[in-house]
Amino acid sequence: xxxxxxxxxxxxxxxxxxxxxxxxxxxxxxxxxxxxxxxxxxxxxxxxxxxxxxxxxxxxxxxxxxxxxxxxxxxxxxxxxxxxxxxxxxxxxxxxxxxxxxxxxxxx
Numbered sequence: 794x795x796x797x798x799x800x801x802x803x804x805x806x807x808x809x810x811x812x813x814x815x816x817x818x819x820x821x822x823x824x825x826x827x828x829x830x831x832x833x834x835x836x837x838x839x840x841x842x843x844x845x846x847x848x849x850x851x852x853x854x855x856x857x858x859x860x861x862x863x864x865x866x867x868x869x870x871x872x873x874x875x876x877x878x879x880x881x882x883x884x885x886x887x888x889x890x891x892x893x894x895x896x897x898x899x900x901x
Contacts, residue, residue, distance in 0.1 A: 794833045795828070799896070799899075799900070800845055800898070802899070803841065803896060806860070806892035806893050807832070807838050808809060809886075809888045810834050810835050810838045810885075810889045811835060811874045812833040812881075812885040813867070813882055813889060814834075815887060816879055816881055816882035817831050817882065819831065822872075823878065823882065824873075824874045824878075825882060826873075827867065827882075827886075828869045830863065830866040830867040833863055834860065834863040834889070837860055841853075852901045853874075857897050857900055858897060859878050861894055861896075863889055864886075864889055864894065867886045867890065868887060868890040868900040869887060
């Protein structure tokens with residue numbers, strides 16, 4: 794995968810991750826496990842942004858794998874949350890998960 798394409802795909806996922814993290818901050822009734830998983834995902838995405846600059850393919854691949862696992866946790870927490878959980882938060886988590894999953898599959 795070309796570096797530019799990878800960075801573009803990561804940016805799309807990162808945008809959704811940040812959107813989910815922002816929604817967790819402003820919405821009152823977010824279950825704690827969902828909030829925690831989104832915050833961990835957001836922190837890892839910040840670290841990943843720096844790692845992408847290194848162009849170390851093995852580290853980048855491992856980081857994307859880690860992000861995808863955190864995305865799985867956030868998705869699971871979202872699916873287990875009450876039906877009335879913020880729809881914008883749910884959409885952002887699900888889209889971030891899809892982007893990370895696609896990126897992982899393209900890197901392997």
